[in-house]
Amino acid sequence: MNRIALKVLPALLPAMLVASAPPAHAQSAPAATAVNDVPLIERAKIFGNASKSGANISPDGKWLSWIAPRDGVLNVWVAPSSDLTRAKPLTDEKSRPVRSSFWAPDSNTVLFIQDKGGDENFLLYGVDVVSGKQTNYTPFEKTRVQIVNISSKVKDRILIGVNNRDPKWHDVHSLDLKTGKLTLVQQNDGYAGFLADEQLKLRLTIKARADGGASYYRIVDGKIETTPVTEVGLDDSQTTAPLGFTTDGKTLYWTDSRNRNTSALLAQDVATGKTTVVAEDPRADISNALLDKRTGRVLAYGVDYLKQEYVPLTDALKADLAYLKQNIKGQFFVSSRNDADDKWLITVDPVTAPSSTWLYDRKAKKLSQLYVSRPELEGAPLAAMHAQEIKARDGLTLVSYLTLPKSVDAAGTGKPGKPVPLVLMVHGGPWARDRYGYNSYHQWLANRGYAVLSVNYRGSTGFGKNFISAADLQWGRKMHDDLIDAVDWAVKRGITTSDKVAIMGGSYGGYATLAGLAFTPTTFACGVDIVGPSNLFTLLQTIPPYWEAGKQQFYKRMGDPTTDEGRALLKERSPLNFAADIVRPLLIGQGANDPRVNVRESVQIVDAMKAKNIPVTYVEFPDEGHGFARPVNNIAFNAVTENFLGKCLGGRAEPIGGAIKASTAQVKYGAEFAPGLAEALK
Numbered sequence: 001m002n003r004i005a006l007k008v009l010p011a012l013l014p015a016m017l018v019a020s021a022p023p024a025h026a027q028s029a030p031a032a033t034a035v036n037d038v039p040l041i042e043r044a045k046i047f048g049n050a051s052k053s054g055a056n057i058s059p060d061g062k063w064l065s066w067i068a069p070r071d072g073v074l075n076v077w078v079a080p081s082s083d084l085t086r087a088k089p090l091t092d093e094k095s096r097p098v099r100s101s102f103w104a105p106d107s108n109t110v111l112f113i114q115d116k117g118g119d120e121n122f123l124l125y126g127v128d129v130v131s132g133k134q135t136n137y138t139p140f141e142k143t144r145v146q147i148v149n150i151s152s153k154v155k156d157r158i159l160i161g162v163n164n165r166d167p168k169w170h171d172v173h174s175l176d177l178k179t180g181k182l183t184l185v186q187q188n189d190g191y192a193g194f195l196a197d198e199q200l201k202l203r204l205t206i207k208a209r210a211d212g213g214a215s216y217y218r219i220v221d222g223k224i225e226t227t228p229v230t231e232v233g234l235d236d237s238q239t240t241a242p243l244g245f246t247t248d249g250k251t252l253y254w255t256d257s258r259n260r261n262t263s264a265l266l267a268q269d270v271a272t273g274k275t276t277v278v279a280e281d282p283r284a285d286i287s288n289a290l291l292d293k294r295t296g297r298v299l300a301y302g303v304d305y306l307k308q309e310y311v312p313l314t315d316a317l318k319a320d321l322a323y324l325k326q327n328i329k330g331q332f333f334v335s336s337r338n339d340a341d342d343k344w345l346i347t348v349d350p351v352t353a354p355s356s357t358w359l360y361d362r363k364a365k366k367l368s369q370l371y372v373s374r375p376e377l378e379g380a381p382l383a384a385m386h387a388q389e390i391k392a393r394d395g396l397t398l399v400s401y402l403t404l405p406k407s408v409d410a411a412g413t414g415k416p417g418k419p420v421p422l423v424l425m426v427h428g429g430p431w432a433r434d435r436y437g438y439n440s441y442h443q444w445l446a447n448r449g450y451a452v453l454s455v456n457y458r459g460s461t462g463f464g465k466n467f468i469s470a471a472d473l474q475w476g477r478k479m480h481d482d483l484i485d486a487v488d489w490a491v492k493r494g495i496t497t498s499d500k501v502a503i504m505g506g507s508y509g510g511y512a513t514l515a516g517l518a519f520t521p522t523t524f525a526c527g528v529d530i531v532g533p534s535n536l537f538t539l540l541q542t543i544p545p546y547w548e549a550g551k552q553q554f555y556k557r558m559g560d561p562t563t564d565e566g567r568a569l570l571k572e573r574s575p576l577n578f579a580a581d582i583v584r585p586l587l588i589g590q591g592a593n594d595p596r597v598n599v600r601e602s603v604q605i606v607d608a609m610k611a612k613n614i615p616v617t618y619v620e621f622p623d624e625g626h627g628f629a630r631p632v633n634n635i636a637f638n639a640v641t642e643n644f645l646g647k648c649l650g651g652r653a654e655p656i657g658g659a660i661k662a663s664t665a666q667v668k669y670g671a672e673f674a675p676g677l678a679e680a681l682k
Contacts, residue, residue, distance in 0.1 A: 038381050038406045041447045043642065043654055045376045046440050047635050049074055052371040054100050055345050055357045057081060059152060060107040061338035063129060064345075064370070065090075066357075067098060076101045076110055078129055081343070081359075084370065090127040091134065097629060104177050106155045113145060118593045118625020120144060120544070124160060126177065135180050140164040144546055148172055149196040152293065152339055153247065159185065159200050161193075167545040172202065186222070192549035194219075197245040198296060204229075204242055204252075208549045212556035213237050232258070234556055238431060239263045239285060239465040245270075246296035253278070253298065255286055262464040265289060265301055279311065285462050290317065290334060293341040304462060306387035306399060307331060307436045320344075323365055328358075331437060345370075349437045352382040352412065383446040384412030387436050390489045392482050396458055396470060400486055401434055402495070403442040403452045421649035422451040422496035424487060424524075428507030430459040430471065430479065448642055449651035450502075451495050457482035459557075472557045475536065476515045476573040483512060484523065499525065500649055504641075506530035506627055507597065510588075514575035514605065517582045526585040526648035528641050531597045531626055534576040534605035537561055542598040579608035586616045587644045587674060589637045591624030606669055617644070617670035617677065621663070636663035643675045656680040 055066040058081075065078045070089045074097035079087035090110055091098055101112040108129055113122040124137045124145045138145045138160070146161035156177055161170030169188040176183070186194060186202055192214070195204040202219045209215055212234035218225045232240045239257035243265075246253075250270055255263040264280035278298055279286050284305040289298045300312045300321065308331060312318040324332055330350030335357070337344050344360040346367070354374040358367050372378065383403050390398040408416040423445050427434045434454040442452045456463065457479050459471025471479050483503070491498050503516040503524045510532015517527045533539040540554060540561050547554075559573065560566030571577055586609070590602035602618065609616045619640060621633050628634040639659035646653035656676045660667075671678040 038447065040652065040654060041377070041380050041444070043444060043638055043659075044635055045374065045380070046444050047638055048631050049097075050373045051375055052077075052357070053373050055370060056101065056103055056336045057338050057343055057345050057359075058103050058107040058129075059105055059339045061340060061343050062107065063103075065101055065103065065110050066371075067101065074098050076112060076127065078110060088132075090129070090132060091125075095623070095630070097631070099629065102150075105150055105152060105158065106177060109177055115625070117623045118591050118627075118629060120595045120625055124175075137175055137180055137182075138162055138164075142167065144170075144544075146170050146193075148194055149200055151196075151198045151200055153198045154200050157200065159194075159196055159202075161188070163546055168548040170546070174200065186219075191224075195242050195244070197249045198247045199249070201249075203245065203249070206241075208552055210552055212553045216242070234553070235465050235469050237553060238461065238468055243289075244291075244296070247294065248296075251297070253289070257285070257465045261466050262286075265298065267298075278313070281305070283463075285464060287462065290337075293337065293339055304435060306389075308333065310334075320360075320362060324360065324367075327367055351385050351436075351438050354378060355438055381406050381447065382438075382443050383409070384414070385436060385439065385442060386414035390455065390486050392458070392485045394478075396467065396482070398455050398457060398482055398486060399434075399463065400453060400455045401436060401439075401442070402490075403439070403446045404495070405446045405449050405451065407449060408451075416451065416495050419494050419497050419500075420449060420451050421500035421502070421525075421651060422453060422487070422490055423645065423649075424483060424501060424503045425452055425454045426457075426483060426503065426505030426509035426512040427454060427460070428505065428509050429461070430457070430475075430508040431461050431468065433460040433462045444638070444642070445645075445651075448645070448653060450645070450649065451490065453486060453490055453495075455483055455486040457486075473559060473569065475511070475558055476519055476575075480512065480515055480519065483516070484520065487523070502526045502528070502645055502649055504528035504530075505532070507532065510597070511575070513586075515573075517584055517586055518575035518578040519581075521581050521583045524584060526587075526644070528587045528589075528644065529602075530589045530628075530637070531591060531594055531602075532588075533597050533601045534579075535574045535601060536570040537567065537574065538604075539597065539601060540570070542600070544595045576605050576608060579605055579614070580612050582609065582614055582616075585644070585648055585673065587641060588616065588618045589628070589641075590618070590620050591626060591628065592620055592622045593625045596626045603668075610669060615670060615673045617674040618668045620666045620668050622666065623664050630663075632659075632663045633665065636660050636665045639680075640665075640674050640677055643677070647675045 049069045052066045052068045064081045067074050068077045075089050075091040077089050101110050109126040111126045115122045122144050127134045143164040148159035150158045157174050163170045171188045172186040173182040192206045194202050196202050205217050207215050214232045215228035216230050218229050236257050243253040252268045254266040256266045257263045263285035265278040265286040266275045267278050268275045279301045281303045287304045288302040290300040299314050300317045303309050310321050312321050330348050333347045335345045335347045342362050346358045346360050349355045354377040356372045357370045386402045388400045390400050433456050445452045490496050503513045510529040513527040513529040516524050559569040588602050592599050606618045636659045639656045642653040660680045
């Protein structure tokens with residue numbers, strides 16, 4: 001693997017529900033430009049298929065693969081790295097897009113995972129690069145595969161986890177890439193995940209504790225020891241984990257927040273147990289690392305506070321990163337490397353232009369552009385993003401990202417010429433985070449005339465364990481206060497006015513939208529909820545079985561449905577129970593097959609509002625799950641959304657047109673409350 005972060009044990013607590021100085025006051029900003037002077041960017045150019053994305057170089061360096069449309073559906077493509085004109089499609093998905101792929105260590109096969117209709121029962125597939133033969137390596141029903149380890153040293157097989165025996169637990173199997181044979185390596189009787197070394201030998205496993213923490217056990221000669229080698233409490237459970245072994249198996253890297261706040265990168269001598277700090281940053285957790293392809297030792301690490309930064313630990317990497325920084329305009333990421341480590345793929349994100357992918361020849365110190373992800377956006381009026389540090393009422397610093405319409409900030413200074421309506425975009429998780437970079441929702445909404453603000457509220461990851469723990473049992477309370485504080489910040493700085501703020505988000509962001517309209521009924525002008533839970537009690541009842549290992553953490557951080565106190569808290573924090581208090585327009589989008597937020601979460605709050613004659617518009621997609629993977633469906637819902645926001649906030653909107661009919665959208669209720677929707681259905 002290219003980055004150490006990819007080798008961590010499966011997270012004990014998954015992202016449950018998943019997309020600088022403040023600016024001066026308005027009078028100091030340059031004169032505003034009329035919104036009509038800024039060309040409207042077609043939403044299909046923003047949310048349609050990218051021309052190319054997700055490129056990877058094969059371990060032997062001979063091939064490049066990427067994701068691109070085939071007959072309108074995203075599929076895997078491949079070409080010799082020396083001649084991209086010989087590109088050919090490897091897969092032939094007809095409806096559901098392939099969203100990522102990765103190379104088998106033998107360089108003969110491209111691997112990808114795919115589910116059906118968003119049910120998240122991901123199966124593992126491989127396609128032979130030369131013959132094009134496709135193999136389903138996990139031909140099981142209601143099964144979700146996990147990648148345990150892909151080693152650069154063992155070329156003919158990989159380790160995977162499969163939960164076809166017991167849906168709660170993933171048994172570890174060795175997969176022979178040539179024959180497709182699965183050989184059981186370790187039956188899993190209650191463990192959250194396993195860590196293997198570069199010889200694909202299982203060395204460590206993790207087990208959830210009743211207090212929400214975790215115990216780690218060594219595996220010796222295929223047997224799991226009965227006494228844990230180390231333990232982690234609830235506070236450290238999301239910020240401490242083993243990452244991977246060096247090639248010789250003598251050193252184990254950890255990301256570790258014990259006895260500190262932010263996660264440091266530690267190197268542990270396996271024989272003695274002694275640990276050494278490799279890197280740490282008081283602002284943010286160490287987020288990833290670049291490893292020596294031969295030894296597995298750390299060459300550089302990444303920190304993402306306001307923006308992603310690489311910090312080199314060797315002279316060679318220092319020279320490479322300096323060259324890239326000097327010759328690239330925008331933020332960059334090392335996205336793929338071959339085994340010889342002389343060819344890197346670099347993803348460049350200029351924010352105000354579409355991202356591009358480049359081939360970097362380390363020996364020649366040469367960059368060659370491979371493709372632009374969305375060439376149709378070249379020259380489009382994309383807006384700058386500005387990292388902000390906003391203070392919450394109790395003193396916590398909320399790393400946030402602001403995008404302003406070019407009509408009030410043509411120069412991209414972050415200082416608006418006048419207040420404009422604002423959309424508060426709330427990320428999912430909540431154990432996830434927003435980042436600096438090109439953001440399709442920010443660009444789309446800013447182009448429609450809105451300021452857009454994304455806030456890393458307490459509970460967001462990447463900012464240390466104290467920031468995560470500050471959100472424990474605070475759904476709909478202090479987590480919501482952070483969002484309100486960020487809106488107040490924007491109002492005080494003349495970015496917006498208090499009567500022109502909408503709230504919008506998916507997953508936990510959908511919950512935050514419902515909470516905003518139900519708990520603070522007049523704070524927001526309207527809300528857009530995408531796959532958000534309305535009832536925390538029923539949410540916890542329907543979490544997928546393969547999240548069993550994280551159940552106690554959900555209970556400790558959200559509220560325990562097995563106790564009277566916990567049930568009372570969950571009831572109090574569930575927007576469904578306060579649906580009668582909603583007075584502002586609400587739009588809801590939901591995937592019918594969502595395994596994380598059951599469709600019932602949307603249906604029950606719509607029914608409650610209907611019973612009280614409260615206007616609500618509900619759009620359901622029968623072929624989607626937790627979010628909208630198919631571009632035609634995403635475009636359809638966003639078509640409804642921008643016309644809904646246009647009526648609510650006064651921004652401009654591209655007409656719905658044929659977007660709804662091109663999708664599988666089913667408007668279950670309230671078409672009359674969303675401008676243009678009833679007409680689009682005719």
